[in-house]
Amino acid sequence: MSQKVPFWRAATVSLLLLTVLLMAWEYAVLPVSGGGAEIDPEYAALLGQAAAQGGTTPMPGPSAIWKRLVELMADPFYVRGTNDQGIGVQIAYSLLRVGAGFGLAAIVAIPLGFLIGMSPLLNAALNPFIQVLRPVSPLAWMPLALYSIKDSAISAVFVIFICSIWPMLLNTAFGVASVRKEWLNVARTLEAGTWKTATRVILPAAAPTIVTGMRISIGIAWLVIVAAEMLVGGTGIGYWVWNQWNNLSIADIVIAILMIGLVGLALDRLLGLAANAVAWRE
């Protein structure tokens, strides 16, 4: 497992797999040639050609999806009214919500986690609440959020907030609580004071654990935003996916899945860079 594989080798295998997969997919969705019974043209006019033939919306092949992708990417940021906006605009809405919810969660979770980590009493007192609330699906909060906030856009942000707060809170508390005793003793013998000890010793010591928590949180937030936007509607990539399902634009859904994956990857890499920046080794 730990053996290092040369990059080009792994890349070749990846490309090969991708090619095989795409070709198999393309072949599998090829329209069945010939056949097709004679249809009464009046019946066809009533139902539409495809339906009249008893057909269903065909699964698009990779080439059809590629064509659609090029089309979408030609102008990803167009806005033609509330229900017709480019995929770039939708992703931007989703990112905005994730950013707001995640940012608010960080503002609450990191200082609170700090306190919990430093105070065994607070830790023991808050632990039952955290343990009960943490496993709750964030979407379960949605009705309550809609009822009390009365605004679907802010409710989605709240759902992101509630789902990203737990990993950050727990990781911060854990990181702060497990700062090496000898470093704290150094700070004490230096009479560093609470503020200086917190910012110069505890924070950098716990930073790798805190950033790991943030990385987990942003991953979860990006998972949840799609589901949340399917519920609240209006804008965002989740809403867009649902909208394309209602339009039976299967190619668009596949493209959205790809985009969601790529954006999620980019978010994770971003936090990965932050993790590298605060990492230390003994």
Place this chain on the structure above:
Amino acid sequence: MKPYVSVEGIARRYGAMTIFEDVWFGIARGEFACLVGHSGCGKTTILNILAGLESPDEGAVIVDGTEISGPSLDRAVIFQGHALMPWMTAAGNVAFALSCRHRSWSRAQCDAAAREALKRVGLSHAADRKPAELSGGMKQRVGIARALALNPKMLLMDEPFSALDALTRGSLQDEVARLVAETQQTAFMITHDVDEAILLADRILLMSNGPGARIAEVVVNTLPKPRTRANLHHMPGYHALRDHVLDFLITRSKDFDAKAPPAGWSARAVPETRPALPLAAD
């Protein structure tokens, strides 16, 4: 006249278990005292009490006429495991200590003074390296530089060389001997290395085995200064002194009984012996 440091009847108990009790000793200004004893007699606890990191269950420690109530910058500690912050460079670690000592100093002032302190321990070339990039001996040198840079009234060392290989330990012992002599530093050190104690200490406090440990004997080191590892074992009286301490560690430390102490022993005035002097002069 009272000595600079006066340890007055301190004890450490865990429930019914007494680690040590009725421990009395003094350290004069400019004196180097070593505490020698087996593991489990509470040596590190005594050092932590002197540092102000722990408080005794009984008794008190008076430094310069005032009872200590917590850690102080005037009593710098060199920790057993170097206790450097791994996210700061060598210079950063020393500068952090200096910024605690001199609140009004600018960052540049602290950095310059830190580099100066590293120069004194021969580490100018490694000032910008992180602890992970330093050898064990270099890390401990940074720890020494950090303590000395504070210009403390007293230096406390908890087996500072025990984690190092024999060669490195030797050169660091010589270096500490030189630095302490240069600055006329009052010092208290814990060790279980007999030669280290003889090289560095003016007075060696011998502790009996725990539980219920006491200071059983005080050995005055009359060997002339400066002492180095190269000339130490050629000094007349060295072997008598070494044998005396070794004999204590092997047999007398476990035979000592505070309820039936040897003639002339009292906890408040532990008799001093000068084994290095020829019998005629005793």
